[in-house]
Structure formats: structure tokens, C-alpha cells
Amino acid sequence: MVAQQHGGKGFSPSLMAIAICLATSQAAFAADAETPAAPLELGATQISGEQQLGETTEGTQSYTTGAMATATKLPLTMRETPQAVTVITRQRMDDQAMTSVNDVVKNTPGLFLSQADGPGRQSYKSRGFDIDNMMFDGIPSSYSGYANSVQPNLAMFDRVEVIRGATGLITGAGNPSAAINFVRKRPTATPQVSLTGAVGSWDDYRGEFDASSALNDSGTLRGRVVGSYRDADTFRDKENSNHGLFYGITEADLSEDTTLTLGFSRQEDQTNMFWGGLPIGVDGHHLNLPRSTNPGSDWENKKLTINTVFGDIEHRFDNGWKLNAAASSSQLDGVFTGSYQSRYETELARTVYQSHQDDKQFGLDTFASGPVEAFGRTHEVVVGTSKRIYDATSKEYSPYDTNYPLNGAKPDFVRDGKGHSITTQDGVYLTTRLNLADPLKVILGARVDWYDYDDRQGDGDYKVTRNLTRYAGVIYDLDEHHSVYASYTDIFTPQTNRDFSDKPLEPIVGENYEVGIKGEYFNGALNASLAVFQIDQKNRATLPDSQAGCPITTCYEASGLVRSQGIDLELQGAVTENWQVGGGFSYTRAHYIKDTNPANENQSFNSDTPERLFKLTTSYRFQGPLEKLRIGGNVNWQSRMYNDVILANGSSYRLEQGSYAVADMMAGYQVNKNLDLQLNVNNIFDRTYYSAIASSPIWGSTDTYGNPRSFALTAKYSF
Incomplete structure (x- = not known):
């Protein structure tokens, strides 16, 4: 089946739809403006003039949250946060039958799920850069699509908070892309039990168990257990x-x-799809193989196990201050045995590979926060310290063969190497929110990091001492519902290339400039935002014109620059009492300003990442005779992506996937107070498209088809 190709004049989402939603909803809620407003009820949470949504999203039926602390450690509403932020709530995860971080990324505005290395090795991008930090209850954890690509199971999370742009104040080192914070479910004093079973296309079976209750009569001890298992073709x-x-x-x-x-x-x-992408022709064209084609071998396997122990203690003082200490320790054990089809010789063959990954990550974060009285006003302060340790061991095996027979049996892999490194990062940080006037707030923050990379198997050690990260944001309230803001923050990325003094180059610095306007309606039940941003990632390694005087093989200079510019537009929450919406439009142009290769200047930094993304999710709960019924759906659209593939004769061919849209639908029925049924149909028009495209006819950056039409039926019994 031939992949659908759509030119540059394909579907282009209109921002007018969001404006219409806002206007319609304001009119509906303001119809009785001269009488006391009726409270808006979102499940167990009632929103009125005195009460707003809290941080916990479970049970609220909402697509937004009342407060989130991921950006600055301060518990701020979305309107009070001077960066582009998104929350994927428990209700939205359930409505869209999300099970993994892949599902979150696919449906979060401004984020892109990249499968350029095949469906078994995903990576995540935002604002043109790879996301290399995930967080769990606010504690950062390093992420690599290759080395530790475990996808957190969403069954154990209440919500996922996403901060786009540089996030150095909370994560320390990383790319100026985004931070994804997974917030775990907490125990409830009220007993609750749910049993969930799901069946879907291609023999996809899933079961979940979730039980929570007080463990003593007074309710001072509470516990929760979640179990989940899924087996799927x-x-x-x-x-x-x-x-x-x-x-x-x-x-x-x-x-x-x-x-x-x-x-x-x-x-x-566990999966038998390690790499799994499809090759392209020697002329650079798509081969347009059937979507069901599996290029892998029967012996391939990827198995990951991760054990995590975590805890925190919080003490609340009488003066409004609190002290919090949180720690997390995880160990990942992974075995990767796989291949991809390659053409290093004249004929199509396989590249085979095996490794054993043993990763340990430890995080500790301690902070105090509370109010401070000064100049007749109340301000807020957070001061804290953190520590991160990433201990990575990789055991390598031979053969690592780039010309293995296509139908060859599993190689007799023999261990022949080992890599071991320990990365330690210590930081101290300070954030303050200054209440300068009733409509004017200023957030100032700073962080100092000590970064140490210890290569236990070689001589690649390096350190970064007292790196300063800065944060500044100004928020001005225009009226009861709208605020404008401007912010600056940065983040650093250590690099291993060395200069003419045989010293590591200064860290790459990603500087994030952002201005925007935010709206908060119906007491926080609906949030809207528009942001314009620019990110400069500077100090990237470049090759000088001459290597004269270089004491090592190759010397570099820290003079490269990539610039990312764009806009983020988003709407999330309740448009009416029964209508939830989550979605947005983003435009990002990331390009080289200065690079080792002068030909790259002013060219796209990631051409196989779409510049425009539009994502819209909605659900509606009927009233009256149809009150047990709810319906919903979502549309994800992206602009074209391409790669200029270099051919054997030195010429190039532009391989493209044109713009396309994929639509999903959902229908749910509450049979009684205990039993709920839900049907999800994904890719309802059975669009054929490539979710990732190849960059070479030789090696494993490969074509990957998006999922065809599929069905999933979920039954949830709660008591």
C-alpha cells in the first residue's frame, strides 16, 4: 500500500476554532450574569466562587489542573506560570485509552514522537531539540531513547505535567526542549477499588487493578496498590x-x-521489535512495502526491567512554611538483541547487535518554601538543594556485524567489552515570587550546579564547576481573566569535545526567551495561552579552519549556534459544564546559525521533525435521557517532514512525508454506578502515512509506518 503524500497546501488548522470555543463558552456561562453563578461541578470537584481545582486530577473529570509546581517549585496556576505548560490529566488519559509516555507525547501540544530509529527506539522532541529529562514527582531522571528507553506505565500516575523550553532551574543539565513530569497516584482515605479489562485490535489484551484505602481506623495510615499487565500483537x-x-x-x-x-x-x-524500521531504495525512494511488513528476525528481543524505590517527608510549620525532602532510587536492567536491514555492501543485508544495559539512577531533592513579609506585601520563597547520580554500565557483545545474512540464524553473541561511567550532579537553587503590586508579580530564580562525569573505562573524564542557571519571569494581570508575561531561563549541556589546550569545551547553553498572554476562565476550569519564543543553543562544538597547534587528534571551538523560533497556542479545560477540550497549535523553526559545516547555516536543524503541529482532543457528557452517554474524539495534524538522502553517486534525493491528519473517536456508556464501558477507534479513516522517514539507503535510520485503524473496548468496574 502506497503511503499518502500531501503537498504543502494540505490541511492547515484554523485558530479561529479556539476563539469560537472561548466566545461560546463565555456566553453560556455569562447568560445569568446578574444572578449568583451556579457552581460548575467536575465529578467530585465543585468549582464556585470560593473553590477551585486542586493539583490532583483523579476524579475531577477535568482536562486541566488547579496548580502545578513543575516549572519553579512554586505551586502556581497555569496563568501564574511564565512558560508554556500542559497537563495531561487522569481523565484525559482514560478518555484516550493512553497506556504509555508515547501516547502522552503524541497528544501533547508542541511535543513530537520521533521513531526515526525504528518503532523500538523512540525519542521525544520539543521546540526542535531532544527531550533528555523526565521527572517523577519532581525528581529529574535522565532519558535516552536508545540506552534506557523504558516507557513509564501510565496506570500509576495521576497526571503528567509538561514544561516546554529550557528547564535548567529544576533539572540542572539538559537540552532546551521540555521536561515531562510524571506525578504518581496517592493513597486515598476513602476506600476505592477498580478493575479494568480491555481488548483491542491485533490480539491486544490489558488488565488493571487499582485499590486504595485507609489502613487504620483514624485514617492516618493509607495505602494504594496498582497492578497492570498487557499482552499485544x-x-x-x-x-x-x-x-x-x-x-x-x-x-x-x-x-x-x-x-x-x-x-x-x-x-x-518485553518486545521482539528492537529497531524494526523499513529500508528505502538505493535511489532514496520509499519502497512502499505493505504496512504489515516486519523486517526483523525471529530471534530478536528487547527486555527491560526497572525497579524504583521512592519516598518523601513533608513538615508544615505554623507560619505557612513547609520543609520537604524527597528521594528516588531506580535500577534498570536491559538486554537488547536485534538487527536492522542495511546496505553497507551492494546487497541488502543485516546489521546485528547485542548489549546488556545496567543503569542506576538516584535523585535527592530537599527544599523549604513559604511566605515572606516585606514592604507591606507577602512574597514567596523556595530554597533547596539536589543531587543526581547516573551510574551506567554497558556490556557489549560480538559480533557487531554490518553484513549479516538477511535470513541468518541468531548469531552466537560473545561478550567482548564493557563501558562504565558515573555522572554526578549537585545543585543548590533559590526561587522567589515577588508581589510588587496587585497586578504585578516577578519570579526570580538561580541555580548553581557542580557536574562530574567519570569514565571508569577510559580517559574521557570532565567536570563543570559552579555552572549558573538563571530564571526571570514577569507576570502582569490585565484584568480578572487575562495576564501577559515575559520570561528568560537557560540550561546547560556538558560536551566532550576538546579545545587547543586539550580541555573540554565550555558547556552548550540553551537560552529560552518567551513572551505570551494567558487566560483563566470559570475559576480556573478553563485555561488558554499564546506564547512566542526564541531559543538560542550556543557554544556548540565547531571545527576551526586549521588544526595547527592541536595537541590531540582533533580540536574544536565552542562557537556553534542553533536558533529555534516559534509560537505555542493552547486551550485546556471545561468549555461548558459538560464539555472538556484539550489542544493546541505550535510552530517551530529550528535552524543553524553557525556550524562546523558552513553549508548547514540557515538550514533546518531537524528536517525530519514537522515545523507545525495541531492537536485537539474533546469529550462531551450528555444530560437528560442520555446522561449515561459520553462521546469524544481527537485530531492530530502535522506539516511535512523530509530528509535529503545522499546517494551512492554523491547526488541527493529529497525523501518526504507530506502533511497529514489522523482522527480518533471515543464513545463511553455508564451502565450503572459501578460499570463503565468505552470504545476507542483510532485512525478512523485508516490513513496510511509514515510516522518517521529514513535518512540513508545504507544504515538504520528507517521508514516507520503509523498505526492503521484500530479498535479498543474497555470495561471498568469500580466499587
Whole structure:
């Protein structure tokens, strides 16, 4: 089946739709403006003049949250946060039948799921750069699509908070892309149990168990257990995966002012699709193979197990201050055995590979926060310290063969090498929110990091001492519902290239400039935002014109620059009492300003990442005789992406996937107070498209088809 190609004049989303939604909803809520407003009820959460949504999203039926602390450690509403932010709530995860971080990224405005290395090695991008930081309850964890590509199982999370742009104040080192913060479910004092079963296309079966309750009569000790297992084939022939999760958490009130939380999770993922992308022709064209084509071998396997122990203790003082200490320790054990079709010689063959990854990550974060009185006004302060340790061990095996027979049996892999490195990062930070006037707030923050990379198997050690990260934001309230803001923040990325003094280059610095306007309606039940941003990633390694005087093989200069510019537009929350919406439009142009290769200047930094993304999700709950019924759907659209493929004769061919849209639908029915049924149909028009495209006819950056039409039926029984 031939992939659909659409030119540059394909579907172009209109921002007018969002404006219409806002205007319609304001009119509906303001119809009785001269009488006291009726409260808006979102499930268990009632929103009126005195009450707003809280941070926890479970049970609210909402597509937004009341506050989030991911950006600055301050518990701010979206309107009060001077950066582009998104929350994927528990309700939205359930409505769209999301199960993994891949689903979150696919449906979060401004984020792009990249499968350029095949469906088994995904990476995530925002504002033109790779996302290399994930967070769990606010503690950063390094992420690599290759080395530790475990996808957190969403069954154990209440919500996912996303901050786009540079996030150095909270993560330390990283790219100026985004931080994805997974916020775990917490125990409830009220007993609740749910059993979920799901069946979908291609023998996709899933079961979940979630139970929470007080563990003593007074309710001061609470516990929760979540279990999940999924076994699934896919649209590719003979592809199979299974995913298991156990999650347990306890919460104890040691006193009226002190709460201790301890938890453990174990996740196991296995798949026989390690790389799995399709090759392209020697002329650079798509081969247009059937979507069901599986280019892998029967012996391929990728198995990941990750065990995590975490906990935190919080003490609340009488003066409004609180002290919080949180820690997390995880160990990942992964075995990768796989291949991809390659053409290093004249004929199509396989590149085969095996490795064993043993990663340990530890994070500790301690901070105090509270109000400060000065100049007749109340301000807020956060001061804290953090530590991150990433201990990575990689055991390599031979053969690593680039010309292995297409139908060859599993190689006799023999261990022949080892890599071991320890990365330590210590930081201290300070953030303050200054209440300068009733409509004017200023957020100032700073962080100092000590970064140490220790290569235990070689001589690639390097350090970064006292790196300063800065944060500044100004928020001005225009009226009761709207605020304008401007912000600056940065982030650093250490690099291993060395200069003419045989010293590591200064870290790459990503500077994020952003201005925007935010709206908050219906007491925070609906949030809207428009942001314009520019990111300069400077100090990138470049090759000088001459290597004269270089004491090592190759010397570099820290003079490269990539610039990313664009806009973010987003709407999330309740448009009316029964209508939830989440979506947005983003435009990003990331291009080289200065690079080692002068030909790259003013060219796209990531041409196989679309510049424009439009994502819209909505759900509606009927009233009256149809009150048990809800319907919803979503549309994801992206602009074209391309790669200029270099051919054997030295010429190039521009390989493209044109713009395309994929639509999904959902219908749910509440049979009774205990039983809920839901049907999800994805890619309802069965659009054929490439979700990733190749960049070479030789090696494994490969074509990957998007999922065809699929069905999933979910039954949830709660009591």
C-alpha cells in the first residue's frame, strides 16, 4: 500500500476554532450574569466562587489542573506560570485509552514522537531539540531513547505535567526542549477499588487493578496498590510485546503537620521489535512495502526491567512554611538483541547487535518554601538543594556485524567489552515570587550546579564547576481573566569535545526567551495561552579552519549556534459544564546559525521533525435521557517532514512525508454506578502515512509506518 503524500497546501488548522470555543463558552456561562453563578461541578470537584481545582486530577473529570509546581517549585496556576505548560490529566488519559509516555507525547501540544530509529527506539522532541529529562514527582531522571528507553506505565500516575523550553532551574543539565513530569497516584482515605479489562485490535489484551484505602481506623495510615499487565500483537507480522507493572505506595501522618510517603514500583517490558524500521531504495525512494511488513528476525528481543524505590517527608510549620525532602532510587536492567536491514555492501543485508544495559539512577531533592513579609506585601520563597547520580554500565557483545545474512540464524553473541561511567550532579537553587503590586508579580530564580562525569573505562573524564542557571519571569494581570508575561531561563549541556589546550569545551547553553498572554476562565476550569519564543543553543562544538597547534587528534571551538523560533497556542479545560477540550497549535523553526559545516547555516536543524503541529482532543457528557452517554474524539495534524538522502553517486534525493491528519473517536456508556464501558477507534479513516522517514539507503535510520485503524473496548468496574 502506497503511503499518502500531501503537498504543502494540505490541511492547515484554523485558530479561529479556539476563539469560537472561548466566545461560546463565555456566553453560556455569562447568560445569568446578574444572578449568583451556579457552581460548575467536575465529578467530585465543585468549582464556585470560593473553590477551585486542586493539583490532583483523579476524579475531577477535568482536562486541566488547579496548580502545578513543575516549572519553579512554586505551586502556581497555569496563568501564574511564565512558560508554556500542559497537563495531561487522569481523565484525559482514560478518555484516550493512553497506556504509555508515547501516547502522552503524541497528544501533547508542541511535543513530537520521533521513531526515526525504528518503532523500538523512540525519542521525544520539543521546540526542535531532544527531550533528555523526565521527572517523577519532581525528581529529574535522565532519558535516552536508545540506552534506557523504558516507557513509564501510565496506570500509576495521576497526571503528567509538561514544561516546554529550557528547564535548567529544576533539572540542572539538559537540552532546551521540555521536561515531562510524571506525578504518581496517592493513597486515598476513602476506600476505592477498580478493575479494568480491555481488548483491542491485533490480539491486544490489558488488565488493571487499582485499590486504595485507609489502613487504620483514624485514617492516618493509607495505602494504594496498582497492578497492570498487557499482552499485544501489532499490525506488523509476528510482532509481540508484553508489559507488566506493580506499584505500591503508603502514606502516613506522623503528626498533624508531618506526612511520610514510601513507595515501590516494578515495571517489565518485553518486545521482539528492537529497531524494526523499513529500508528505502538505493535511489532514496520509499519502497512502499505493505504496512504489515516486519523486517526483523525471529530471534530478536528487547527486555527491560526497572525497579524504583521512592519516598518523601513533608513538615508544615505554623507560619505557612513547609520543609520537604524527597528521594528516588531506580535500577534498570536491559538486554537488547536485534538487527536492522542495511546496505553497507551492494546487497541488502543485516546489521546485528547485542548489549546488556545496567543503569542506576538516584535523585535527592530537599527544599523549604513559604511566605515572606516585606514592604507591606507577602512574597514567596523556595530554597533547596539536589543531587543526581547516573551510574551506567554497558556490556557489549560480538559480533557487531554490518553484513549479516538477511535470513541468518541468531548469531552466537560473545561478550567482548564493557563501558562504565558515573555522572554526578549537585545543585543548590533559590526561587522567589515577588508581589510588587496587585497586578504585578516577578519570579526570580538561580541555580548553581557542580557536574562530574567519570569514565571508569577510559580517559574521557570532565567536570563543570559552579555552572549558573538563571530564571526571570514577569507576570502582569490585565484584568480578572487575562495576564501577559515575559520570561528568560537557560540550561546547560556538558560536551566532550576538546579545545587547543586539550580541555573540554565550555558547556552548550540553551537560552529560552518567551513572551505570551494567558487566560483563566470559570475559576480556573478553563485555561488558554499564546506564547512566542526564541531559543538560542550556543557554544556548540565547531571545527576551526586549521588544526595547527592541536595537541590531540582533533580540536574544536565552542562557537556553534542553533536558533529555534516559534509560537505555542493552547486551550485546556471545561468549555461548558459538560464539555472538556484539550489542544493546541505550535510552530517551530529550528535552524543553524553557525556550524562546523558552513553549508548547514540557515538550514533546518531537524528536517525530519514537522515545523507545525495541531492537536485537539474533546469529550462531551450528555444530560437528560442520555446522561449515561459520553462521546469524544481527537485530531492530530502535522506539516511535512523530509530528509535529503545522499546517494551512492554523491547526488541527493529529497525523501518526504507530506502533511497529514489522523482522527480518533471515543464513545463511553455508564451502565450503572459501578460499570463503565468505552470504545476507542483510532485512525478512523485508516490513513496510511509514515510516522518517521529514513535518512540513508545504507544504515538504520528507517521508514516507520503509523498505526492503521484500530479498535479498543474497555470495561471498568469500580466499587
